[in-house]
Amino acid sequence: MRFGIPAAAHRGATRGTVSKGVRTYEEGGNRVTAANPAPARGVIIVGPGQHFGIELVRRFRAEGYRIGIVARREVGLAEIRTIAGDEDVLTESADVSDATAFSDALVRLAERLGTVDGLIYNPKVSFKASVLGTRAADLDHAMTVNVTGAMVAVQTLLPWLEPAGGSVVLTGGGYKDEPAPDKFALSIGKAGLHALYRALNQPLQRRGVRMKTIIIDGAIRRGAEGPSSSALLADFYWSIFEGGASRVHRFPSRTPPSDQMDLLL
Known part of the structure; x- marks a missing residue:
């Protein structure tokens, strides 16, 4: 044949x-x-996270997506591969703070997937320290992971996202609105990520790529019930990813994702 x-x-x-x-x-x-x-649709998840990464992978696989994952720890990647048990879940180990190695890993995944319809950026650096107790080197590292890595990911994957008319989803956090006194680096990092969202929004829309951010209020825990549920959050990500407009969304929220407006400062 x-x-x-x-x-x-x-x-x-x-x-x-x-x-x-x-x-x-x-x-x-x-x-x-x-x-x-047509090749199967693909999405790349950077920094899946220990509290809802598995649920996120399972949710997108249930919709027929092939998944590419970039994470720093090979241990975490091995766990995802074991739990997912799926040849359509591809992984690459790379440190987001190494821009060259990170970009190369994204390209390898994109080439293996064949098509990239979406990027979900989730890494963060968080440690307990006030603004007066934060070392310059630690803040530099936090900003590199929380903000610069997202910029590098979008720049690297744009040649795949643009022809696919894809979506970019950045994982924000409520600390951008109310900085935590003892989590200065994370607070400033999430504020910077939101600024990046706003800076990228129009340029990407002009290229046919939808730009979205999900601001998570509170902590998410695997197996938890109610607003902290990782499964509920994975469903929320899916609804935002599939939604049409470029927009800011909050989780948890009493407002349906389709009705939330980009009115956040």
Whole structure:
């Protein structure tokens, strides 16, 4: 069998080629052209997180997406591969603070997936220290992971996201609105990430890419019930990802995702 057509139908066929989503072959002296099946949709998750990463992967796989994951710890990646048990969950180990290695890992995943319809950026650096007790080097590292890495991810994946008309979802946090006295680095990092969202919004929309951010108020725990539920959050991510407009969303919220407006400062 060649190109999914019974061998008997290929008597007289001399050659076949595949390019740009189209397959071409000769059959009985006639040139035949047909579209290749579209590749499965793909989404890349950076920093899946220990509290809702597994649920996020399962939710998107349930919708037929192939998943690419970038994480710093190979242990965490191994756990996801074991629990997911799925050959369509691809992983790369890379440190977001190493821009070159991180970008290379994203490219490898994008090439393996074939199509990238979405990017979910979730890494964060958080440690207990006030603004007066935070070392400059620690703040630099936190900003690199919390903000710069998101910029690098968008820049790197834009050649895949643009033709797919994809979506970018940044994981924000309520500390951007009410900085925690003992979590200065995380507070300033989430504020910076929100500024990045606003800076990217219009340029990406002009390229047909939807820009969204989910501001999580409070802590999420695997297996928890109610507003802290990781499964509920994974459902929320899916609804935001599939939604149309570029917008700011909060979790948990009494307002349906489709009705939330980008009115946050």
